Amino acid sequence: MTFNRRAFIGTSAALAATLAAPMVRGQGKPRVVVIGGGAGGATAARYIAKDSKGAIDVTLIEPTRRYYTCFFSNLYLGGFKQMEDLGHSYGGLAAGGVNVVHDWAVGVDRAAKSVSLAGGGSVPYDKLILSPGIDFVEGAVEGWDLSAQNAMPHAYKAGSQTELLKAQLMAMPEGGTFAMVAPPNPYRCPPGPYERVSMVAHFLKANNPTAKIIVADPKPKFSKMGLFQEGWADHYEGMVDWIGEDFGGGNVSVDPGAMTVTIDGEVTKVDVANVIPAMKAGRIAELAGVTDGNWAPVNAADMSTKADADVYVLGDASSQGDMPKSGFSANSQAKVCANAVRGALTGSKIFPAKFSNTCWSLIATNDGVKVGATYEATPEKIAKVDGFISQTGESADLRKATYEESEGWYSGITSDMLG
Amino acid sequence: MRLILQRMLAVVGLIVATASTADEFGDPKAGKKVYRKCSGCHQVGEGARHRVGPHLNGIFGRKAASHEGFKYSKAMVRAGDNGLEWHADTLDSFVENPRALTSGTRMSFPGLRKQKDRLDLIAYLRQFSDDPANIPEADPTASPVDHDLDPAILALEGDPEYGEYLSSECKTCHQSSGGDDGIPSIILWPEEDFVIAMHAYKNKKRPHPVMQMMAGRLNEEEIAALAAYFATLDNE
Numbered sequence: 001m002t003f004n005r006r007a008f009i010g011t012s013a014a015l016a017a018t019l020a021a022p023m024v025r026g027q028g029k030p031r032v033v034v035i036g037g038g039a040g041g042a043t044a045a046r047y048i049a050k051d052s053k054g055a056i057d058v059t060l061i062e063p064t065r066r067y068y069t070c071f072f073s074n075l076y077l078g079g080f081k082q083m084e085d086l087g088h089s090y091g092g093l094a095a096g097g098v099n100v101v102h103d104w105a106v107g108v109d110r111a112a113k114s115v116s117l118a119g120g121g122s123v124p125y126d127k128l129i130l131s132p133g134i135d136f137v138e139g140a141v142e143g144w145d146l147s148a149q150n151a152m153p154h155a156y157k158a159g160s161q162t163e164l165l166k167a168q169l170m171a172m173p174e175g176g177t178f179a180m181v182a183p184p185n186p187y188r189c190p191p192g193p194y195e196r197v198s199m200v201a202h203f204l205k206a207n208n209p210t211a212k213i214i215v216a217d218p219k220p221k222f223s224k225m226g227l228f229q230e231g232w233a234d235h236y237e238g239m240v241d242w243i244g245e246d247f248g249g250g251n252v253s254v255d256p257g258a259m260t261v262t263i264d265g266e267v268t269k270v271d272v273a274n275v276i277p278a279m280k281a282g283r284i285a286e287l288a289g290v291t292d293g294n295w296a297p298v299n300a301a302d303m304s305t306k307a308d309a310d311v312y313v314l315g316d317a318s319s320q321g322d323m324p325k326s327g328f329s330a331n332s333q334a335k336v337c338a339n340a341v342r343g344a345l346t347g348s349k350i351f352p353a354k355f356s357n358t359c360w361s362l363i364a365t366n367d368g369v370k371v372g373a374t375y376e377a378t379p380e381k382i383a384k385v386d387g388f389i390s391q392t393g394e395s396a397d398l399r400k401a402t403y404e405e406s407e408g409w410y411s412g413i414t415s416d417m418l419g
Numbered sequence: 420m421r422l423i424l425q426r427m428l429a430v431v432g433l434i435v436a437t438a439s440t441a442d443e444f445g446d447p448k449a450g451k452k453v454y455r456k457c458s459g460c461h462q463v464g465e466g467a468r469h470r471v472g473p474h475l476n477g478i479f480g481r482k483a484a485s486h487e488g489f490k491y492s493k494a495m496v497r498a499g500d501n502g503l504e505w506h507a508d509t510l511d512s513f514v515e516n517p518r519a520l521t522s523g524t525r526m527s528f529p530g531l532r533k534q535k536d537r538l539d540l541i542a543y544l545r546q547f548s549d550d551p552a553n554i555p556e557a558d559p560t561a562s563p564v565d566h567d568l569d570p571a572i573l574a575l576e577g578d579p580e581y582g583e584y585l586s587s588e589c590k591t592c593h594q595s596s597g598g599d600d601g602i603p604s605i606i607l608w609p610e611e612d613f614v615i616a617m618h619a620y621k622n623k624k625r626p627h628p629v630m631q632m633m634a635g636r637l638n639e640e641e642i643a644a645l646a647a648y649f650a651t652l653d654n655e
Contacts, residue, residue: 047587328591335587351584354636356591358629372629374636385636388628401500408601412592 029057030345033115033125035105035284037062038070040314040330041131042093042417047338049097055346059099059123061115062090067418068158071190071327072410075362077155077166078199079206086158092419108288110308127341130290131314131330132282133157134188137294140278141181142253151256152273155196156188168272169203175210176271179261181252182217183276186295188316188325193217193276194228195361201236202364214270215242216263218250223324224361224371230392231363279325281317295319300377301353302340303333312337321381322373329357331413336377353377360406366396368403445535450543453536456528463547472526478505479548483521494523494603502626510544511537512624519615520625522603568618573611575643582648585641588633595652606652613646 034045037060045060052058067088075081090100104118114122136154138145144152155165172178178200182193197215204211221244222228232240243249248264254275260267280286280294290296290305296313297306298320305311314337315330323329336353343350358372373387390402454463460471467474473489483499484491491499498521503509513520514537516530531537586595589605597604605613619625620634621642637645 051583331591332588339584339587349580351581354585354588356588356633358592370629372632374632386632388632395500397500398502401497404497404601406601408599409592411598411600412590412594412602415594415596415598416587416590 029055030126031057031059031124032127032129032341032345033123034058034060034129034131035062035115036131036133036282037064037067037090037093037100038131038133038315038330039327039413039417040316040334041129042067042090043331043334044129044131044312044314044338044341045098046093046096046417046419047335048342049093051338051348052342052346054097056342057099058097059101059125060090060093061101061103061105061117061123063102063104063118064159065090065102068162069327069410069414070156070158070188071413073155073158073162074191074196074199076162077169077196078202078362080199080362080365083159083163088414088418090418092415096419105284106287108284108311110288110311113310125310126345127310127312128288129312129314129337129341130282130285130288130296130317131334132284132317134279134281134316134325135283137278137280141275144181144254144256144275144277148254148256148275151259152254152275154276155274156191156276156279158191162191165272165274169200170207172204172208172211172271174208175212176208177212177214177268178204178272178274179214179216179268179270180274181254181261181276182215182219182222182249184218184250184278186325187276187279189223189359190326192223192359192361194222194224195363196274197240197242198228198231198236198361198363201232201239204239205236211239213240214261214263214268215240216249216252216261217242217244218252220245223359224369224389226392227369227390228361228363231367231369235364235367279316281313285313285317292319300380300382301336303337304340312341321375321378322384323355323357323375323382324359326357326359327413328359328409329355331417332356333382355382358409360402360409362403362406366400366403368399368401368406369394370402370406445538445540445542447539447542447546449535450539450541453531453540454543456531457540460526463544467547475544476547478510478544479507481505492521492523492525493599494521495525497603498626507541507545508624510541512619514540516612516615518608519612520619522605522608522612522616523599568615572618572639572643573614575614575639577610577640577643577645577647579644579647579651581641582644582646585637585645586648586652589645589649592629606649608646608650610643610646610650613649614642617642617645 032048034041045058048056049058068086072081094100105115106118107116114124116122153161153165155161251264253262261270261273281291281296285291285296290307290311296318298313298318303312303314305313314333316325332355340350342348355375358370360368360370362368369390371389374385375382376385461475462470463475467476469489473486483503484495514531517524517526517528592602593605597606617634620630623631
């Protein structure tokens with residue numbers, strides 16, 4: 001991460017703000033509270049603070065002091081990135097005028113308009129933006145619950161889980177078996193399950209070439225399926241056994257004690273099991289009472305929830321229509337939301353919503369592919385307008401350029417989110 | 420070769436006979452004079468070698484940035500990977516305003532604004548691209564695609580405030596600091612270059628699927644607004 005001039009000048013004051021406890025400000029400035037410092041929340045906080053030029057009091061509540069991106073975390077598994085490449089501080093946000101509070105938000109009182117914190121105390125808001133990411137649906141994979149996440153990691157929140165999965169991958173015996181239980185739709189992506197399969201295969205091909213990968217998938221097909229299957233055949237012939245819905249891939253149970261995975265009645269002893277259960281909105285959205293089923297329905301024009309016009313939900317946790325649950329999407333939605341929230345609180349001009357997304361995946365060294373689309377807000381949902389996808393059989397030069405582009409995007413989005 | 424030339428001449432004759440306007444295909448003799456502007460950096464003809472710029476023999480049908488042994492700008496390599504090939508229409512766009520077709524090219528040449536100069540130059544260069552396998556027959560005679568933007572579009576005055584809002588969509592990939600790794604910088608461009616480039620994506624002349632999609636849904640005012648905003652964006 002690079003620090004620009006203004007961020008550098010502001011750092012010392014900003015650090016003080018980071019450490020200060022949240023306080024109620026009495027000057028009557030409108031208050032925005034953002035919960036969750038990922039691609040949605042960090043972007044919303046930064047843009048509201050930046051564009052309101054101090055007219056809005058912005059507080060970001062995020063428990064971790066260092067943010068590890070889910071995007072590119074598969075590349076860490078493949079050996080293309082180091083964990084420190086994925087880590088970012090919140091110093092840039094603080095320098096940009098956001099009051100960063102490192103604590104857990106444990107409750108939302110929508111009547112009193114305040115958020116309670118695990119460390120005690122509460123933070124009042126005029127507008128509340130929730131960007132909590134995902135949690136897992138209990139009982140989604142028979143035999144697995146969060147207490148099994150060390151034996152069978154999900155690695156779907158980047159950081160220690162990703163490191164654990166990598167350590168298990170490195171410790172696999174020669175010719176061993178890596179199993180993945182893939183999630184049903186809709187799922188957070190990145191870290192995409194199929195890019196992960198590619199990166200695990202890349203690692204094994206170099207370090208443990210007789211090892212096998214089994215993927216049990218409850219879906220009959222998946223995003224970029226043709227591109228991935230072409231890539232697996234080209235680079236990792238015979239290594240990946242993808243078992244889709246048609247072959248019983250959805251009929252799965254696991255035994256973390258015995259390290260077995262049972263697919264459609266067939267028990268397999270495995271060396272590593274990466275279990276990615278069905279997902280739902282991060283818990284604070286449910287506690288705030290803005291979810292319906294697993295996700296929080298929102299209005300496409302401004303990302304406000306159907307349940308409460310003063311509570312917004314961004315990114316993975318929202319149910320918005322056609323956009324995938326990617327960091328790029330969350331970043332895009334955050335900008336629409338920031339513009340609308342600022343307009344509502346200060347009377348600044350509200351421009352019409354525009355959304356876009358592009359997802360890059362790495363299949364092997366310099367073999368990058370991408371899929372993307374643009375979207376608009378309709379009364380019903382965020383609706384896809386136009387899209388594109390990489391083609392099978394593309395030249396090696398184009399695939400390399402696509403990978404390099406994804407690295408450029410990584411620099412772009414992280415500085416756009418965090419300053 | 421002779422046969423092909425004869426066929427091409429026949430095509431030329433046919434078009435000239437039916438077209439009421441003046442010669443659209445350029446005059447290689449006049450083009451030789453125009454080429455003097457290029458010759459400081461580029462060689463063409465027998466024994467031509469790379470100098471400051473690559474030699475220009477056989478350029479028609481060639482993928483951009485594809486000479487082994489010449490060090491191109493990253494931007495030109497990217498353009499080639501994205502599918503830019505040199506034909507009459509792409510050469511015309513490039514020579515008119517190099518930076519508008521390929522931002523970040525090292526070719527520091529302001530461009531030939533007069534269409535006749537460009538046509539003449541291209542007709543001249545065409546003489547050194549005589550490999551029939553590489554040249555679709557239409558190539559030397561294809562008239563340039565109309566990339567000349569309506570002056571009314573270029574004259575549009577953009578609203579920088581609107582541009583700032585729209586720019587948030589660009590900044591997911593293009594860094595506002597002007598950083599350039601894998602994705603080019605778009606800050607501090609002359610507004611006209613920016614507008615021409617965006618319309619080239621919008622009209623699918625520049626080859627890049629993401630940019631074609633993003634530009635495709637921006638209208639003229641929105642492109643002008645973005646140009647106005649990015650033209651003045653000092654590293655924030």
